[in-house]
Every structure is written in structure tokens, then in C-alpha cells.
Amino acid sequence: MKTLGSAIIGCGSISGVHLKAVADLENAELKAVVDLDESKAKRVAEQYGCDYYTDYNEVLKRDDIQIVHICTGHHQHAPVTVDALNAGKHVLTEKPMAETKAAAQSMLKAAGQNPGVQLGVIFQNRYNASSQRIKQAVDSGEFGKLLGLKGIVTWHRNSSYYETDWKGNWATEGGGVLINQSIHTLDLLHWFGGQVASLKGTFSNDSLEDVIEVEDTVHVFLQFASGAKGIFYATNAYVKNSPVELELCFEQGALVQRGDTLYLEQDGKLTVLVEPQVNLSGGKSYWGSSHELQIRDFYEHVLEGKPFWIDGPEGYKTFGLVMDVYESSRTGKTITYSGAEAAARS
Template sequence: MKSLGTAVIGCGSISSVHLKAIAGLELAELKAVVDINEELAKKTAETYGCDYYTDYKEMLQRDDIQVVHICTGHYLHAPMTVDALKAGKHVLTEKPMAENKASAHTMLDAAEENKDVQLGVIFQNRYNPSSIRMKQAVDSGEFGKLLCMKGLVTWSRTPAYYETEWKGKWATEGGGVLINQAIHTLDLLHWLGGDVASIKGSISNDSLEGVIEVEDTAHAHIEFRNGVKAIFYATNAYGRSTPVEVEVIFEKATLQLRGDTLYLLQGDTSTVLAEPVKNDLGEKAYWGVSHQFQIRDFYAHLLEGKHFWIDGPEGYKAFRLVMDIYESSKLGQRINYTE
């Protein structure tokens, strides 16, 4: 079976999920890892039996590497993606795309200019059985018309979490709970609801004043073009991290997601429609379990010559919601979408 030569840039915590997924994937062969911390890069390379670099641009010169995974700080996603695409490499980048809209647009432009390669964005929760089942319910109309939705993220982050130098800063992380943790839930709401008509939101720092520049709490009201409305709340100021909740209300039933378990409510009856899938990648519970499924799907699309569905423009949708909540909060008014 044909495989693609692969490199991973960034050897921090999230990279382990990518590396383990690649190691178990017959469609990929890990050739190199990159990190500016040479000791970390060398240790990771020894673990996975590959080469290592401290300069990603040097790695991009290799002809035997066709795919690059980007697992670095948010502010590095755009320049690394652009360089990799221009070097003729396919790119799969962790969310969010970038730290601000301008940087994200450089990625979209580079992908448009280099059509022989593809840009994919990680939103692994779309591959969860519960997410797939919710999407099927929306698309099929089996429970009647979609009426409204809500998404809740109540997690906890201590000051120690932000000791990484790029986190907690507007210039490098691009935001707080919205752009780093809750973007996955916003992505699901957007995926289910369709095109957005407008959004109004606000942000605050409720528990980490003096520790971070960015928000630890946010809420928003989203109106979709199909008339559906959604409310959204996210915080890192809770006492502990609890399962994400999404509620989708139809004319004839309600779907309630808690964690990765999906319940169907009809009258007084509650039925489990989908349960979480377990794996051995060592993923943290709040990352979900579906990185391996998205990574496999990305490689399958590349090898079959098909366009990957969570591409730059698709990955930009949830990112835009995040950025527009920040803008709405700053302006104190609703942001209307004209396209």
C-alpha cells in the first residue's frame, strides 16, 4: 500500500496524539520531527525512529516528505503553513488556523495559490460518533425542522496552564477560552446550523486577572440564515473541567450531547443514540478521541486524489466566529454576515 512521507513540526503535548496516530497508520511514514528545543526534538525522534531538526525550513527541503503536521503555538501556524505549502507539502494544522484574521488569510491565499497541495485543519470532534449522528439528524430531517441549539463548555484552567510563554497573550495565542478550548464546540454548532447570519457576544476575565491578557469566559448568541438560533457559553473559570454539553432541539425530538454520549429525548423517553469510542493514543479527555480518524481520512483523501473536506475555508468558519465574538464584545454590538 502506498504511503506518504510525513513530518511533524512541534513536539509539545498535542504532537503526541499526531505521532501515535501516524505510527499506527499504514498510509503514512514518519520521516522527521521538528522543534526549536533540540533536546525535545532528539528525544521524540528517538522514540519514533526518525530524523529530527530544529529548523523547519531545513526539513521542508526534503523530497521524501510530502505531508507536514503543524502542532506549534497558534502564532506559528500561519507562517509555517505558508512556507510548507509553497514548498509543495500538504499541511494538516492544529486548530485554530492562526492567531488573527490577517494571518489566517495568508494561509487561505497560499492554499489557493498552490493548488497541487492541500491544507487541512484539525476539528477532530466532527468524527465522533455523536457528532456524526447529530449531523445525520439535521440533514435527514428525521425529527422534523431544526429549531434551536445551545453549547456549553465549563472547564478549569489554573495559572500553571499558562506558564507556556505563548499562551494567555493576544499576540501569540490570539485569545483565551474561545480560541483554544471552546472553538471545537463553536465548530459543531456551525456545522449543524449552517451559514451564519449574525453573532453577538461578550468576553471577560473572571478568575485569571493578572495572569492572562485574554478572556477566560465568553458567551454568544448566534443567528443562522435558516432561522435557527443558538446560545453559547464557555469558561475556564469553573472549579473543574466537566463534559461539554450540546443540545439540538427539533420539532419532534431533542438531542442532548454530554461529553461524547448522545441522548435522544422524545416525550418521557430517553435513548442513547451514540457512545464514545475508546482508543490507546493517550489523548486527554477534553481532546476527544477522534484525531486518529481525521488524520487517517486526510491521508486517504490525499492518496485518492480527492479534496479534503475540512480544508482552509471550512476550518476558517469556526475561527471567524471566535474572532467575531471578540469584535462584537469590543464594539458592544452584533456582527452581521453579508456573505
């Protein structure tokens, strides 16, 4: 069986999930890890029996490494991705694509200029069994037309969470609760609801004014091209990480998701459709449990030479919405999509 050589760039919180997934893959071999902090890289390298570096360019020079995972802060995604694609490496980057539209567009450009390698973007919650079941219901029309979608994220992040060199700042994180924690839920609403015709967003910093410059709370109204309406609310100002809530209202019932459990609500009765999954990834429960599924899928696509479905343009769709929510909030105006822009989001 052909094996792909891997490297993980960034050895912080999320890297453990990628390291475990690569270790579990029969068609991957971890060759190296990289972190600007040598002690972190060394510790991980010793645990996984691989090489380590503090400069990612060392990894890009190696012929035995074909895939790099980007697990750095948001502002480092674009420069590392562009260099890695130009060096002929496949790239799987953590969400969000980047911290600004220009940075994300530089990634799309590099991907376009290097058609022999693939760019994948992590949105692992699309692989959750509940998400797959909802998507199937939307696409098949089994409960009639989709009328409305709701996504609610009420989590807790205190000041110590922001004690890093990149979180809490517009320049490096690119935003707060929307671009970082709740982008997954907005992505699911978008994936289920399809093309967005317009949105209006409002953000604020309700609980961490003296700590961060980005928002800790956001709400969005989405008008989908299908006619469905979406409402979205997310905050880091709550007292705990509550299970994410999703609701999709159809002509003949509603799908209600709380955490990993999916219910069908029909005629006043709730029936369980999908039970919670085992957390395969070994990460925090609120990250979801499907990183390993997405990473495995990406490797299979690369090995088979087939285009991966959550590629640069697909990853950019929800990222672009996030950036537009910020713009809408700053200007107080609804953003309307038309023509090519709407088509790119479909």
C-alpha cells in the same frame, strides 16, 4: 501501497496524538520531527526512530517528506503553513488556523497559489460518532426542523497552564477559552446549524486577571439563517473539566449530548442513541477521541488526490466566527452577515 513521508513540527502536548496516529497509519512513515527546543525534538526522534531538526526549513527541503503536521502555538501556524505549502508540502495544521484574520488569510492565499497540495485543519470532534449522528439527524430532518442549539463548556485551567511563551496573550494565542479550548464546540454548533446570519458575543476574564490578558469566559448568541437560534457559553474558570454539553432542539424532540454519550429526548423520555467511544488517540479525554480518524481521512484524501473537506476555507468559517465574537464584544454590537460573506460561511 504508496506511502507518504511525514514530519511533525512542534513536539509539545498535542504532538503525541499526531505521532501515534502517524505510527498507526499503514500508508505513512514518520521521517522527521522539529522543535525549537532541541531536547524535545531529540527525545521524540529517539522514541519514534526518525530524524530531528530545530529549523522546520530543513524538513521542507526534503523530497521524501510530502506531509507536514503543524503542532506549534497559534502564532506559528500561518508562517510555517505558508512556507510548507510554497515548498510543495501538504499541510495538516492544528486548530485554530491562526491568531489573526490576516494570518489565516495568508494561509488561504498560499493554498490557492499551490493547488497541487492540500491544506487541512484539525477539527477532530466532527469525526465523533455522536457528532456524525447529530449531523445526520439535522440533514435528514428525521425529527423535524431544527429550532435551537446550545453548547456549554465548563473547564478548568489554572495559572500553571499558561506558563508557556505563547498562551494567555492576544498576540500569540489570539484569544483564550474561545479560540483555544471551546472552538471545537462552536465549530460543531456552526457545522450543525449551517449559515450564521448574525452573532453577538461577550467575553471577560473572571478568574485569571493577574495571569492572562485574554478571556477565560465567553458567551455568544447566534442567529442562524435557517431561523434556528444558538446559545453558547464557555469558561476556563470552573473547578474541573466537565463533559461538554450540547443540545439540539427539533420540532419533534431534542438531541442531548453530554461528553461522548448522545441521548434522544422525546415525550419526556431519554434514550441513548450513541454510547461513548474508545479513546483511539491516546490524548486527554477532553480533547475527544477522533484525531486518528481525521488524520487517517486526510492521508486517504491526499493519496487518492481528492479534495479534503475540512480545508482552508472550511477551517476559516469557525475561525472567522471566533474573531467576530471578539470584535462584537469589544464594540458591544451584533455582527450581521450578508451577501458573499454569508455565502462563504454556509
